[in-house]
Amino acid sequence: xxxxxxxxxxxxxxxxxxxxxxxxxxxxxxxxxxxxxxxxxxxxxxxxxxxxxxxxxxxxxxxxxxxxxxxxxxxxxxxxxxxxxxxxxxxxxxxxxxxxxxxxxxxxxxxxxxxxxxxxxxxxxxxxxxxxxxxxxxxxxxxxxxxxxxxxxxxxxxxxxxxxxxxxxxx
Amino acid sequence: xxxxxxxxxxxxxxxxxxxxxxxxxxxxxxxxxxxxxxxxxxxxxxxxxxxxxxxxxxxxxxxxxxxxxxxxxxxxxxxxxxxxxxxxxxxxxxxxxxxxxxxxxxxxxxxxxxxxxxxxxxxxxxxxxxxxxxxxxxxxxxxxxxxxxxxxxxxxxxxxxxxxxxxxxxxxxxxxxxxxxxxxxxxxxxxxxxxxxxxxxxxxxxxxxxxxxxxxxxxxxxxxxxxxxxxxxxxxxxxxxxxxxxxxxxxxxxxxxxxxxxxxxxxxxxxxxxxxxxxxxxxxxxxxxxxxxxxxxxxxxxxxxxxxxxxxxxxxxxxxxxxxxxxxxxxxxxxxxxxxxxxxxxxxxxxxxxxxxxxxxxxxxxxxxxxxxxxxxxxxxxxxxxxxxxxxxxxxxxxxxxxxxxxxxxxxxxxxxxxxxxxxxxxxxxxxxxxxxxxxxxxxxxxxxxxxxxx
Numbered sequence: 001x002x003x004x005x006x007x008x009x010x011x012x013x014x015x016x017x018x019x020x021x022x023x024x025x026x027x028x029x030x031x032x033x034x035x036x037x038x039x040x041x042x043x044x045x046x047x048x049x050x051x052x053x054x055x056x057x058x059x060x061x062x063x064x065x066x067x068x069x070x071x072x073x074x075x076x077x078x079x080x081x082x083x084x085x086x087x088x089x090x091x092x093x094x095x096x097x098x099x100x101x102x103x104x105x106x107x108x109x110x111x112x113x114x115x116x117x118x119x120x121x122x123x124x125x126x127x128x129x130x131x132x133x134x135x136x137x138x139x140x141x142x143x144x145x146x147x148x149x150x151x152x153x154x155x156x157x158x159x160x161x162x163x164x165x166x167x168x169x170x171x
Numbered sequence: 172x173x174x175x176x177x178x179x180x181x182x183x184x185x186x187x188x189x190x191x192x193x194x195x196x197x198x199x200x201x202x203x204x205x206x207x208x209x210x211x212x213x214x215x216x217x218x219x220x221x222x223x224x225x226x227x228x229x230x231x232x233x234x235x236x237x238x239x240x241x242x243x244x245x246x247x248x249x250x251x252x253x254x255x256x257x258x259x260x261x262x263x264x265x266x267x268x269x270x271x272x273x274x275x276x277x278x279x280x281x282x283x284x285x286x287x288x289x290x291x292x293x294x295x296x297x298x299x300x301x302x303x304x305x306x307x308x309x310x311x312x313x314x315x316x317x318x319x320x321x322x323x324x325x326x327x328x329x330x331x332x333x334x335x336x337x338x339x340x341x342x343x344x345x346x347x348x349x350x351x352x353x354x355x356x357x358x359x360x361x362x363x364x365x366x367x368x369x370x371x372x373x374x375x376x377x378x379x380x381x382x383x384x385x386x387x388x389x390x391x392x393x394x395x396x397x398x399x400x401x402x403x404x405x406x407x408x409x410x411x412x413x414x415x416x417x418x419x420x421x422x423x424x425x426x427x428x429x430x431x432x433x434x435x436x437x438x439x440x441x442x443x444x445x446x447x448x449x450x451x452x453x454x455x456x457x458x459x460x461x462x463x464x465x466x467x468x469x470x471x472x473x474x475x476x477x478x479x480x481x482x483x484x485x486x487x488x489x490x491x492x493x494x495x496x497x498x499x500x501x502x503x504x505x506x507x508x509x510x511x512x513x514x515x516x517x518x519x520x521x522x523x524x525x526x527x528x529x530x531x532x533x534x535x536x537x538x539x540x541x542x543x544x545x546x547x548x549x550x551x552x553x554x555x556x557x558x559x560x561x562x563x564x565x566x567x568x569x570x571x572x573x574x575x576x577x578x579x580x581x582x583x584x585x586x587x588x589x590x591x592x593x594x595x596x597x598x599x600x601x602x603x604x605x606x607x608x609x610x611x612x613x614x615x616x617x618x619x620x621x622x623x624x625x626x
Contacts, residue, residue, distance in 0.1 A: 090621075091619075091620070091621045092621050106197065106198065107195075107197045110197050110198060110200070110201060113201065113205060114201070114205075117202075117204075117205055125208075129205070129208050129209045129212060130212055132198075132209050133209050133210075133212035133213050136209070136213060136217065136221070137213060137214065137217055138217070141220055141223055141224060144221075144224060145224060145225075148196055148197070148198040148199075149195055149196040149197070149198075150196050150198065150199060150224050150225050150228075151196060151225060152224070152225055153225050153226050154223070154225070154226060158226075159223060162222050162223045162229065163223065166219045166220075166222060168216075168219075168244055168245055168250075168254040168257075169215075169216045169219035169220050170220065171245075
């Protein structure tokens, strides 16, 4: 049972994985605007939505149509998935990559969130939601409204009511 | 903060401009579920305040998973208790996170019970409990309603509590990934039961607990474990031995005591890469046959080539001891040393030269605290300067009074840096913290870092 010399050397992913055939099988994805993307099955499987489709045999020779995701956003999601399957163990590099990945305009971030939600890519969803949460934290209500362009449509009475209900939060 | 995104990308990324305001409100277009997800990541007060942003936001916090941190909610314990009850009453659940840190007087047990039973906390994912300080002898028993979260908890931190055998019996925490027990009293068989009942456990922290003598780890999922055997009050059963019997995924094993001792035995942990131990780690038995006593190699029967990162606290800085460890861990890449006394003169002996002849020293990084420049330290450090061929960096911690060009110049010469074996090696003297030590490694995030010791 006990190994005498434990070989702890890790496979440092540089890009392509040259092992099992199935992992390098490609799958075609079509964005809402008809653009074609080739991804490895492994990267595609990061999307639970696509993963289930593959498992249920719903993916035909043509590929998977994603009517809810535009090409520019799909390209970004694919980039994320490719990077995360390439070398999942290199935590520091991945942290750097993630930080750069979410360094985008808010509306792009929201589009990515919508896509990640639809495609059910949990890690990407968590990353983006945390990014938005971080930009909200410790800001005043006015600052948050200004940051996102939120229009205050409460009457003064309604506002006062909410403040009273949650007095502890506004102290 | 500029960060280069890796990999090919034809997209032009624009920086997030914090002052960019106005323009269309795109965030309110996100679905309730997604907004709820974002809000549940906010601290409690921030989360509640989102209600007032606009009418679209008013009800999201109440229906989003609840992140309730009882600290800082009100100026005193009594007011806080009222606020907590109010929040729990007005939330429909599910619960994301519940953190109770009792104030000086502590909350009443029946109040806490009623909170734990609240539907607002259904399916709770993260639970942090810190009980009042004054219960030194008799710790409060972790109340039974807590265990209703056993199926959904992912993270649990329990501090200053007694876990009784009745409550623990038959429990399984199917989703629990991170567990920290601090100043908890629990019997040996209950502790074993809990660990066995966590099939997804990845990170385990046990600090200052008592009631058990030994812990045996059999876990296919466990990736890192940190232990502090020190017992902070008089206890009949003190934690003395840690046995890693079968841990195929274990990557980090950290004995984090400052001055308390422990025996460790690693039977099967083929991926073990990071190890922290000290002269207080009385006996380390590796793979059944290699025995290390207080960091001195007693029997070297089999080497452990998986270990790449080693942090040690030595009673005396001895080249013999460190070379012994390097023989035991031939693939060691990073070495962090804290030593209490400078010890004997560390003259190089033939056996040291033999090591260098037979095995390449693969060390890339060496960090040594409290370098005073005395002869034994100079001798110790110079050994590596002249023989570590792939060394990339060496950091020596110095006192503030030595932080001057005169000292640097003198020691660059003493340490023979111009003759260094690795031309690309960088040498640094620092008055700041050299590496993260036992005080700094406290929670799950610390254990999750690729290298928990690097500053």
